Amino acid sequence: MATDPHQQKAATMGFALRPDAWGVGYGRETVRLALDLAFTNLGLHRVWAARAPRNEASAKTLLAAGMVEEGRIRGHVFVREAWRDSITYGILKDEWAARNGPGRNVSQAACAIGLTRDVLTVTAPLTVQRHRRIIDVHLLLIRDNRVLLSLRQGGYASGQWQVPSGHLEADEPTDHGTVREGWEEIGVRVDPDHLELAHVMDHRAPGEDPRFGIFYRAHSWEGEPYNAEPDKCGGISWFPFSDIPDRTVPYHAAALQHIAAGRISSKFGWKPRP
Structure with a gap:
């Protein structure tokens, strides 16, 4: 998850799992933990994510965590010598609170499969642009x-x-x-x-x-x-x-x-x- 310098009190998030970990529930719980961290500890107002149009598994994961499909960004990323669209999802702080109820500790109650929030990483915009290949x-x-x-x-x-x-x-x-x-x-x-x-x-x-x-x-x-x-x-x-x-x-x-x-x-x- 990375804070978004172009939106006030907002962040974007992403996740990836090894194929041998698919279908267990790690993706859903990882997204829920990240959202809990964003809204409970960081005081953010909005979190959004994007997926490839053909990645239906990520769509199910984001929807199960309470995010809402918001639209399509045309020509969003350049992949394999071609521009690819992205489907975007978002959730607001009050929507998250309504789903989880007052006082519910998602970081403990939602993770029967053993994930804890200390596995999450949050990054802020860097003041120095690092070279990437x-x-x-x-x-x-x-x-x-x-x-x-x-x-x-x-x-x-x-x-x-x-x-x-x-x-x-x-x-x-x-x-x-x-x-x-x-x-x-x-x-x-x-x-x-x-x-x-x-x-x-x-x-x-x-x-x-x-x-x-x-x-x-x-x-x-x-x-x-x-x-x-x-x-x-x-x-x-x-x-x-x-x-x-x-x-x-x-x-x-x-x-x-x-x-x-x-x-x-x-x-x-x-x-x-x-």
């Missing part, structure tokens, strides 16, 4: 010493091959982001515990901000890969490490060379310092 996550599927690549179609690097990949989303660990990208792009399900970190690349393209590229190798997966995003992908194919196509996104091609050589980290696109 975009993180790209990449899923390596290797079969018979061949690696699966997808052909980009439209937008950045159209017509070039790449390792299935995308941007890490907020409040998402890199392994879970990699698993999500694998499902969305090539339709395979991967257990995060079956991922192995293969390479980390500190890279930048001319005129763009630097990024971190995280490459995970899946030791097993469920389902046969297919082109799950035909509007963004021109096809998929398996290539030997010794015969990566010339028309491959340059930093992907460089990373594959490092991975084949057993190197765990590298830099790409940085000019030598004078």
Whole structure:
């Protein structure tokens, strides 16, 4: 939860859970604890949150905690080379008080599953803007010493091959982001515990901000890969490490060379310092 510098006595909140913790009730109780902290201890007037349009599980969690769907922010976040809308939810202090009654200690009574409010983190706006990097996550599927690549179609690097990949989303660990990208792009399900970190690349393209590229190798997966995003992908194919196509996104091609050589980290696109 972070105080919102653009609204008086308001904050925005978010949450994320490991897949093995889904369906237990941790999300609902985490949101309720955060709201209790916001209204009881911090004296806030309003708390709001946003979710991806396809994230129905978060919708149920926010509604169960008493938040109200307020609307849609069009083109709110830039995810995987495209702008994505967000569905927003909000709750006011008097609405929270009406639901929970006077004197009710939500931080103790609402948490039969064992959560306590000391697990929550509240942040305030910083006076110094810290540098942040975009993180790209990449899923390596290797079969018979061949690696699966997808052909980009439209937008950045159209017509070039790449390792299935995308941007890490907020409040998402890199392994879970990699698993999500694998499902969305090539339709395979991967257990995060079956991922192995293969390479980390500190890279930048001319005129763009630097990024971190995280490459995970899946030791097993469920389902046969297919082109799950035909509007963004021109096809998929398996290539030997010794015969990566010339028309491959340059930093992907460089990373594959490092991975084949057993190197765990590298830099790409940085000019030598004078």
